[in-house]
Amino acid sequence: MTAWRIGETEILRIPEQLGPNAMAPDAFFPGLDRALLETHRAWLEPTYYDRAADRLISSIHSWLIRHNGRTILLDGCAGNHKNRPFNPRFHMLNTPFLERLAAVGTTPEAVDMVLCTHLHADHVGWNTRLLDGRWVPTFPNARYLFSRTEHDHWRPTAETPGPRAEVYADSVLPVVEAGLVELLDGAAQLDTGLFVDPAPGHTPGHVVLRLEAPRQSALFCGDVVHHPLQLYAPEMNSAFCECGPEARTTRRRVLEHCAEAGTLLFPTHFGPPHVAGVKREGAAFAPDFAAGTAARSTP
Numbered sequence: 001m002t003a004w005r006i007g008e009t010e011i012l013r014i015p016e017q018l019g020p021n022a023m024a025p026d027a028f029f030p031g032l033d034r035a036l037l038e039t040h041r042a043w044l045e046p047t048y049y050d051r052a053a054d055r056l057i058s059s060i061h062s063w064l065i066r067h068n069g070r071t072i073l074l075d076g077c078a079g080n081h082k083n084r085p086f087n088p089r090f091h092m093l094n095t096p097f098l099e100r101l102a103a104v105g106t107t108p109e110a111v112d113m114v115l116c117t118h119l120h121a122d123h124v125g126w127n128t129r130l131l132d133g134r135w136v137p138t139f140p141n142a143r144y145l146f147s148r149t150e151h152d153h154w155r156p157t158a159e160t161p162g163p164r165a166e167v168y169a170d171s172v173l174p175v176v177e178a179g180l181v182e183l184l185d186g187a188a189q190l191d192t193g194l195f196v197d198p199a200p201g202h203t204p205g206h207v208v209l210r211l212e213a214p215r216q217s218a219l220f221c222g223d224v225v226h227h228p229l230q231l232y233a234p235e236m237n238s239a240f241c242e243c244g245p246e247a248r249t250t251r252r253r254v255l256e257h258c259a260e261a262g263t264l265l266f267p268t269h270f271g272p273p274h275v276a277g278v279k280r281e282g283a284a285f286a287p288d289f290a291a292g293t294a295a296r297s298t299p
């Protein structure tokens with residue numbers, strides 16, 4: 001499995017799935033200028049856009065971060081056996097995610113910390129697993145970190161039937177009830193060189209994880225940026241961005257920061273090679289995939 005190294009920190013990508021979005025590009029990105037797909041088709045196809053199917057392609061993966069003796073899992077994909085009739089990509093999956101974790105030498109018991117950038121269904125799935133008909137924490141020894149704003153945004157919906165309540169009930173509530181959750185208020189330092197920063201917009205309490213090493217830095221941006229095409233059109237929100245104007249402001253701020261500081265972007269949904277530097281291009285940006293690939297510690 002591909003690994004990256006930032007200073008002394010090792011980062012592994014634990015894939016769950018890679019494939020076409022359930023929705024057409026202009027449903028996924030409402031207001032998408034189709035000319036953007038034409039302008040960038042040379043690098044978009046076939047990795048990031050399937051023209052025949054007219055679908056953007058995205059990955060759903062977790063980042064496993066080995067930092068200062070700790071094992072941290074960032075974002076929990078869609079998970080197995082979850083009832084998600086609203087999206088076929090999340091519905092009743094049975095993927096070998098835990099086997100992939102085992103293949104890089106990590107048992108669920110060895111994970112010290114789980115951080116969810118936000119609580120959408122494709123970021124919380126592996127928080128829990130089905131055991132004898134009950135949802136139990138997948139990582140029994142981990143502290144699960146969520147932003148308090150995010151958690152409180154989702155919690156009341158648990159009283160109201162519907163897809164959001166179901167996601168909370170099967171993938172968040174069991175870890176809350178197990179006493180494993182620590183709610184974060186605003187910015188937080190998790191360890192030497194490891195920081196959580198508020199990045200609201202995609203959801204009200206969305207956070208990013210920033211890793212600072214002496215000569216390199218990384219930003220795990222969750223869904224602040226969903227698809228590499230957004231670097232060329234940073235004002236473009238997805239249909240799932242809950243607070244539109246704030247999502248645009250945060251996306252531009254995060255991309256400005258990466259371009260300025262030479263920080264590598266580790267998103268949750270970019271297709272291969274999954275990691276990119278950020279360059280300025282006019283009033284927008286462009287991905288520098290070579291910079292992301294250069295930080296790999298395995299081919």
Ligand SMILES: [Zn+2]
Binds near residue numbers: 122269
């Ligand atoms: Zn997502």
